[in-house]
Amino acid sequence: MKYQVDEKGFYGDFGGAYIPEMLYPNVEELRQNYIQISESDSFKKEFQSLLTEYVGRPTPLYFAERLSEKYNTKIYLKREDLCHTGAHKVNNTIGQILMAKRLGKNRIIAETGAGQHGVATATVCALMGIECVIYMGSLDIQRQAPNVARMKMLGAEVKAAKSGSKTLKDATNEAIRDWINNPVDTHYIIGSVVGPHPYPDMVARFQSVISAETQAQLLEKENREYPDHVIACVGGGSNAAGLYYHFLDNLRVNIIAVEAAGKGIDSGASAATSALGKEGIIHGSKTLLMQTLDGQITEPYSISAGLDYPGVGPMHAHLFRSKRAEFISIPDQEAMDWGLTLSQMEGIIPAIETAHAFAVLDVKKFYPDEVIVFNCSGRGDKDLDTYIDHFKLK
Amino acid sequence: MKYQVDEKGFYGDFGGAYIPEMLYPNVEELRQNYIQISESDSFKKEFQSLLTEYVGRPTPLYFAERLSEKYNTKIYLKREDLCHTGAHKVNNTIGQILMAKRLGKNRIIAETGAGQHGVATATVCALMGIECVIYMGSLDIQRQAPNVARMKMLGAEVKAAKSGSKTLKDATNEAIRDWINNPVDTHYIIGSVVGPHPYPDMVARFQSVISAETQAQLLEKENREYPDHVIACVGGGSNAAGLYYHFLDNLRVNIIAVEAAGKGIDSGASAATSALGKEGIIHGSKTLLMQTLDGQITEPYSISAGLDYPGVGPMHAHLFRSKRAEFISIPDQEAMDWGLTLSQMEGIIPAIETAHAFAVLDVKKFYPDEVIVFNCSGRGDKDLDTYIDHFKLK
């Protein structure tokens, strides 16, 4: 079984590029060039240098002592929350802005849910002095206000997507429409391992620095290059793809993907794609997708804007169907509780997205000598209002 | 001339421990032990390990390309904004919590202005499972709401200081009163290089990791261990002390300290201590201090809560009087403008405190081959509301 993308852009049954012809030139240009460019020495050097000098990589692989003690196992946190701008998202935007420059583009668009990808995109655009437009669902604009403010500070234009559920899916539609309308000079920086090929693979490659570092760090700390479990939350799936990447073919590593159950899988207000989804096409990619019998895409729900997406990346659909990864879904309430727990036990306020992953500790039993790596995908600054409201901390 | 503290706790004319007898046992215990403890192998190992694994050090020394080009000189940013919790403050709180543990304390108090020190303190207390009470001026509680929320998430109790100007000075008074009332089991984590000896020296030592790293990084990047200029904002002066530390005796390094002019030095609403202050006693230390002729401490003003303090640490008073450092004060408006400039030119939204430092670029001329290191002391997430209001970004 192969877990990486094939030459045609598929992960098993999933993937491809189901795009309107208007996007063909851009996507094809990217497809033809992304590997050659990203594998070139000059690109690698510039990418690596910005990750180190600007983003602050490598991020620590932090041994969570109190948590490990409580759960009687070895828990490590891959600290993507320490990245510049506060989440793993910037790994990808750094890669893509360098890609865009090499493709001669001078305008950037992006979609955003939690706003982290929007901030990360606005950031690299400011860094490079490139025009930037961010699409964001109008509901998300409300619930992730600090990130909206940050994008504006960074000089990006934030456009509200007002259709559908007014969240990530709709922001993505709007971004795609923008790209259709601006086919020549614009690059679309997709924020997760979703969208038409080659995006899922390209984004996963840029994020794979997470597992590459994890390997080196584990070797130092545990004397072996791999953990027993890797655990990450999955919205589109980019932080998860980044953490899993170099472990995909190492079957000794158990892969756990955590989705947002929202108000409960059967509540009608959920974003647990693997449980609720069927094969379908969303945003140019064949994948698992929450939809009606009739093929209309369902409005997902999660308290965390970054997981509030009705699909998953095709890599994850494949990991699910092939049973390579174990999929667990966690309801809002438990995720929120874990946000507080991680804050008060380790002094790390996680993004609500990230908090979902940790709830696995209450669901699954681990052994004392097992090594678990959680992706601490982002910090919770953007979620303070939600936390405060939820826990009545005011 | 000697720029480090002497055996009696003085920097030239400044420093000492002007404290009520009620604080004597605590301060004396600390004075007698802080060097021995912090120089012990086990402490150094634990401190270094937490800085690396938890805080995410070393922070990058980032070459700001666009800024360097615009100002035709070589500008580096020491990226303390990438530290866990978003500012240099955590270097000190990590050190002090380890100190407190070794002194057998099981309750922590702290004062905070911008909230960064409060968050950094609450964070290390959560990490260690220690009770934590933070004093914060009620005005600052309003203008730094995100940090108040973070402290609460981290399990700290935030107590409002309602006397005086309701800012940092008053929070410090309250913290000292708490310490007086709880002399046995409580350690007071002061957040800057202020307070009675040995605090200024202890905090400076913990923060000196900033210049130690800068030395190593400059050696790699510029082939010499020192820059031509080091520039930092000064509230109490801890980030500045951290950046200057290993360069104090290297007279080839020009030291620039940036204070908050507020609405203008002569406006009556300023926090430019070196310009407006006279020798006096504040919070247990003899230093420069804004005060009336009668010796009443003046209410300072700055748009940035972290610089809104009527004194400076005694080290800085000494650097000023001895002319070792050049002091520049920057009004609110220019600092705010620089917050936006740095955001849009380098993709880094700085704390408003930090933004003050950069405004030096408009005040002083640097040469093309000079190497300047700015301390990018913190990120601006806590200041978004202020920025948004100021620039009408909504």
Place this chain on the structure above:
Amino acid sequence: MNRIDQTFKKNEKLLSIYFSAGHPKLEDTLPILVALQDSGVDMVEIGLPFSDPLADGPTIQKSSTCALRNGMTTEKLFDQLENIRDNIHIPLVLMGYFNPIMQYGIERFCQKCQSIGIDGLIIPDLPIDLYHEYYKEVFDKYNLYSMFLITPQTPEARIHFIDSISNGFIYMVSSASVTGAQNTFGKIHEDYFKRIANMKLSTPQIVGFGISNASTYQMATKYSSGGIIGSAFIKFLEKSGVAAIPEFIKSIR
């Protein structure tokens, strides 16, 4: 012979109309089709509404959302069209995104289309390459044409490739944009129309996206075999109702 080909034989310049099935009212499909045929329209594209129509501008998006809210489904549309060929003889093309078709079952969908008398499909998010490789066989089996888009940015070689495997017509997107009416076409558009005309493709081209009135229709059809009006028609329909359709068509040619 497919009705589409017949129509191109008969007409110098086609006028084709797009509307979203189920909008303005759920049961408007038939009345609209009849009115269009009676007004002399040469071909109709019936939009199968989709929740996330990412190639469409605000007008079609809205009509799509409205149609779904009215209760339109694939099944429902097929029911409405069941006996359509009793009354309608002009070519009918279904236009819809790929996901609803996939969920219905691609073969089942094609079969149904054939049985009803649908002449072809336009699936904007099914690129010709994937179509060619995976789905053409089924479409061919049920004698369904599948029409593809070209845009000002489509490389010449690709246009020739599309031409080589197309049937029916090539849907020539007037400019790089999602659907949506424009008031005028400028020199850029004309140059593009000319450029394509000069390629002497074997498949006829119809211009779509941005035709809103007589002048844009004329300009579009000066160099091509026809024009498709979508957004402008939908806006009119919303304002003036089904009964006024002849008026709209008369205003175009």
Place this chain on the structure above:
Amino acid sequence: MNRIDQTFKKNEKLLSIYFSAGHPKLEDTLPILVALQDSGVDMVEIGLPFSDPLADGPTIQKSSTCALRNGMTTEKLFDQLENIRDNIHIPLVLMGYFNPIMQYGIERFCQKCQSIGIDGLIIPDLPIDLYHEYYKEVFDKYNLYSMFLITPQTPEARIHFIDSISNGFIYMVSSASVTGAQNTFGKIHEDYFKRIANMKLSTPQIVGFGISNASTYQMATKYSSGGIIGSAFIKFLEKSGVAAIPEFIKSIR
């Protein structure tokens, strides 16, 4: 002989009162002093108000702030006290934080105190070590006593050191706390008072912080040479005014 020493000679148990000069009203200093002396108080501490009185609890803080707002300054207080010895013969101690004294000029301040007839100073944020090393000389020159605090946490050796260089009295802080009235003293306090009494120090001790009424005063003076009332007096003053002072003093002993 310093009036403080004389008073200790004369009295078994002293009652001393603290108030913030300039509070409740700016010109209350003299009337308060007269009323206190007339009520039989043995000694008075006159508080020189400070903006940041970090050893004080809410009551004294507030009276301090109020006094400053009323316009109290060091100069003003000295003016008020200029001819005080015409009327007041009990010992007077100035209590103030170090910064205002520094700004006035330490020598100048001492000189002024002497000329007025102040007997001593209590400067809570001037620790005995710094005093001893840098300032004692000046104080001695002007015959000013400087009194120092001890607390339940003060190590025994340090108490002996303080005793050895103190004059006047040792200010024995009743418990680890900022100033502020308490209603009762418990066993911990009594043990502490006993412990200090048993040290047989050469300087007399007066208990301060937390004495609010007859019972706390009695308990405090059971093992010491006197008690100082601050916050409780200030609260009373605020409520009942200068004229009622004798009433308050009568309630204590």
